[in-house]
Amino acid sequence: MFCVTPPELETKMNITKGGLVLFSANSNSSCMELSKKIAERLGVEMGKVQVYQEPNRETRVQIQESVRGKDVFIIQTVSKDVNTTIMELLIMVYACKTSCAKSIIGVIPYFPYSKQCKMRKRGSIVSKLLASMMCKAGLTHLITMDLHQKEIQGFFNIPVDNLRASPFLLQYIQEEIPDYRNAVIVAKSPASAKRAQSFAERLRLGIAVIHGEAQDAESDLVDGRHSPPMVRNAAAIHPSLEIPLLIPKEKPPITVVGDVGGRIAIIVDDIIDDVDSFLAAAETLKERGAYKIFVMATHGLLSSDAPRLIEESAIDEVVVTNTIPHEIQKLQCPKIKTVDISMILSEAIRRIHNGESMSYLFRNIGLDD
Secondary structure, eight states: OBOOOOHHHHTTTTOOOSOEEEEEOOSSGGGOHHHHHHHHHHTOOOOOEEEEEOTTSOEEEEEOSOOBTSEEEEEOOOOSOHHHHHHHHHHHHHHHHHTTBSEEEEEESSOTTTTOOSOOBTOOOHHHHHHHHHHHHTOOEEEEESOSSGGGGGGOSSOEEEEOOHHHHHHHHHHHOTTGGGEEEEESSGGGHHHHHHHHHHHTOEEEEEESTTSOGGGGOOBGGGSOOOOSSGGGSOTTOOOOOOOOOOOOOOEEESOOTTSEEEEEEEEEOSTHHHHHHHHHHHHTTOSEEEEEEEEEOOOTTHHHHHHTSSOOEEEEETTSOOHHHHHHOTTEEEEOOHHHHHHHHHHHHHTOOSGGGGTTOOTTO
16 A cells, blocks of 8 residues: 655654544444554554444444543544445444533545535435534534535535545655656546646646546536426416527537547546446547556545456556545455555644644645645
């Protein structure tokens, strides 16, 4: 696993005041690796807690040490059973609240339901609902990483620190891709062009954008509030009212804006889950002359048959962070590589507990990052 600790953090990491308790809310042991790395960096022991499922599938949490008057940090990494993961977190937060903890800080590297942050047809904004549930349960602060939309922070009425994984991914590109100066940063759809531009500007590289049939369909989803009103008869509409119809979208033939011929193509995004769009982008880039293709993403959900599809595809390497456990997927697909981000999470915990400024962790980060 790739990780380099800067010397300025090396000397500070194990310095914490008393009154800090670190819990992992996962009943799944495979999800506790990140918690153990964070505890090791902070130089503290994991708090004693039991999280398990009853035979009837109810979640039970039993805190086995005092948290009265202490800063409690609850680390929750998302397992494949997302809804159980959420209930584990909510129940533990509420248990700490009723046990008189001074503050309860959730460390949720990947915020679940983050893709459901917009009104779509007659659905709901689920990430807003989840934010309200966490606040109601007793959460007083949230540490997360690379939210799918930064505006999700506005769903909370508590402080939210949205950390960035891009420094670690940029460092990986510079140190692990030998000929990265001959690379081009690729956005697989216009929606991810800002992220690609940020990577390209920091690495002093060119940018390419894929546009057309293979683009992500998320931008095409319709807001249900634009639906026409239900009318029992045509006479109910005023005869002089003629509402112009919006011209339907038609995707153009797939095109690549930018030169990728004879170059290394590095596709960047925040989440890699359903890999179909990445595979289509890789095929297009190969046809345009790219001789190596890398995919860089913060959150590697890699659901369903993703490992097998990646292994059989034109993609040479997929690089993700350990915000989500994916050891099983790595066994199925050697192309998947991991970047460790426990360092920045542990430093955020240390600074919040000691009442220090968080600005150091957000230096050189702009509004579009």
